[in-house]
Amino acid sequence: MSHVLAGLGWTGRYLWAGWAGLAGIFCFLAVWQAGHEIYGSFILPSPAETAAAIDALAARPDFWTILSQSAGRALSGFALAAVTGTAAGLVAGYSFAAMRLMKPVVTVMLGVPPIGWIVLALIWFGSSGGTAVMTVVIASAPLSFAGALEGVAKRDRQLDIMAQSFGASWAYRLRTITLPHVLSYLFPAWTTTAGSAWKVTVMAELLSNSGGIGGELATARALFDIPLVTAWLAITVILALATDYGVLHVVREAAERWRSAGLPWGVKR
């Protein structure tokens, strides 16, 4: 019973915290509307016109196919980047030699702008989804790498010693001590990565003419259909927000419930 109540309390707090986020979004919509009233529909369609364009798009038979195409690329790129970046960061955190070896590679990956990788990926993969996935992985993996590296380096050695004194194996210490600690460094990295995964995917699709939302944006631009452009952009933002608040934040709140434990009411976040 106490578990059910705790779960309900947590869900309530999470939903309540959404009001602040919604207020921010409405402020943004107000600024957007003001911009529209100054510059007119051709330069900046209003939020209402954009919503109407989204409504029309949703009625198209291929709408969900387009979305799932981009979503598949963005999310598989994000997952690949999170897994490889985190694994490499963990190895580098434990091994000084590995860290010295990997850090320059990561600097190179961060230093080359995503547009540069797109050009290379276009040559390697052509107009396929591989271009978008590869660009997302290269642009995002260094963030997970840095988060995991920092997390391992700053783990509490005293807890490690405690575990050693009880004969805990290396793998068990990694699972119960290092990983829960590293998670608090990974979530901010993953939140940033998830957002950029959508942006980079759309950019790569647009430049490589490989369908998806980017392909639709290219068509809308060619037709000078500005409400359609803002509609696809709004859809991309909604998808990025859904990934962040609908998935990552929920997982984070569940995994790090212990953080808010012990705090008095009113200072939970």
Next chain:
Amino acid sequence: MRQSPALTFSRVGHAFLGRSLFEDFDLAIGKGEAVALLGPSGSGKTTLLQIAAGIVEPVKGRVLRGYRRQAVVFQEPRLLPWMTLTDNIAYGLAARGEGKAARRRTAERLALSVGLEEADFTKYPAELSGGMRQRANVARALAVDPDMLFLDEPFSATDVGLRRHLQDLLIAAARSRGFSVLLVTHDLAEAVRVADRIAVLSGRDGRIAASRALAGRPGERSERAIFEQVEAWSRDPVFGELFSATERAR
């Protein structure tokens, strides 16, 4: 036939950043015996305990272990902040692969025995008071059913009432289970209360300056006898170094 000791330090030496902490340290702890290792601040008591527990490898000498299973009660509770109280108490059991139901039963029984309540079982360390965390620290060590218990100044940050309660609890557990104890402390009264024998680590050369057996058994000594013993030893020059205000200069 004489029983082999539970723990033997044989000519153990250790250095930290090129500076020698102690050399040729010898000490044997019998099975079921409680030894208190006293020494001035900075004399290397905690390092010796960590060497004994296999956490630190000594630079020279060796440690012979004649026990099956060890547990350490640390000065700070060192509870995992992301685990609930019972999961923390069961940590040692989980580390050696004991089943979930069995370890939960053991953890709950021990939590109650150290004075924690059922309502605390699912709480995280951040929701517990300092005293409750220290109780959990003791329960976690007892949960693995050790035959050698290392205590690293475990009660130095607790109030008098809790300190007495936890000391009595450990004395009772040591008597009923028959485990050996190595207690590192700078509190002479605590050593006299808990130990069978006291070894004083010299702050000058890192060797045992004195080893004294205590009359009677822990838990059976009267408060008066404890304070008289502390009073007598505090006038002894060998113990005088323990009460010096200055740390060992190295």
